[in-house]
Amino acid sequence: MTDLELRHRTYALFVQLGRAPLPEELGARDEVLAGWSRLHDAHALVLWPSREEIRMLNPFSAVPTAHRVRAGGRWWYGNCAWDAFGICAALGAEGRIESSCPDCGEALAFQSDRPGELLFHCLVPAARWWSDIGFT
Amino acid sequence: MNLFRSEEHIECWLAGREPGRTLPVAKLRELAQAWWSDRLDPAWRPHSREQNQKILERLGLTGEFWRLP
Numbered sequence: 545m546t547d548l549e550l551r552h553r554t555y556a557l558f559v560q561l562g563r564a565p566l567p568e569e570l571g572a573r574d575e576v577l578a579g580w581s582r583l584h585d586a587h588a589l590v591l592w593p594s595r596e597e598i599r600m601l602n603p604f605s606a607v608p609t610a611h612r613v614r615a616g617g618r619w620w621y622g623n624c625a626w627d628a629f630g631i632c633a634a635l636g637a638e639g640r641i642e643s644s645c646p647d648c649g650e651a652l653a654f655q656s657d658r659p660g661e662l663l664f665h666c667l668v669p670a671a672r673w674w675s676d677i678g679f680t
Numbered sequence: 681m682n683l684f685r686s687e688e689h690i691e692c693w694l695a696g697r698e699p700g701r702t703l704p705v706a707k708l709r710e711l712a713q714a715w716w717s718d719r720l721d722p723a724w725r726p727h728s729r730e731q732n733q734k735i736l737e738r739l740g741l742t743g744e745f746w747r748l749p
Contacts, residue, residue, distance in 0.1 A: 626708060626712055627712075633712045633715070633716040634719040661704070662684065662704075664703045667697075
């Protein structure tokens with residue numbers, strides 16, 4: 545299995561299961577972990593420091609975040625506001641996005657195709673997005 | 681990369697830090713569509729840096745801040 549095939553299969557299984565797949569669900573554990581590690585280094589996914597579990601399969605987050613999306617009949621988590629819309633785009637489905645204003649904490653909930661007048665702020669310049677992708 | 685209720689809320693949240701860039705949420709939706717819509721396509725191939733930079737440029741996101749490494 546090439547790294548690109550592994551990536552496709554990882555995404556497909558994530559969407560099918562609604563959660564990050566375990567390495568043994570995709571093939572021989574050691575081979576999958578080695579492939580994931582190469583994909584992590586190529587910024588194609590994000591692993592936890594142990595390099596044994598997926599943290600981000602952008603735009604999807606494997607862990608709960610402040611950016612929740614209901615689309616395609618299931619709840620998902622995005623890594624950021626951009627990714628919340630990205631989940632709808634990737635699934636080819638409009639959905640409900642729930643987030644909150646980081647300043648005042650007020651809940652923000654809307655349909656992805658009717659987002660209203662909210663503002664998106666990108667703090668980190670593009671050149672540094674991957675310097676600390678968790679912070680970005 | 682967060683959503684805010686208004687410019688005033690962004691300013692309060694920054695608390696004196698250097699701001700990044702602010703977009704209307706409708707522009708973010710366009711950006712997400714262009715960036716992520718092919719991600720689950722079985723024929724998907726990784727976007728090159730140039731492809732991604734063109735996506736940003738098409739949406740008017742130009743200048744040093746939006747320059748990919």
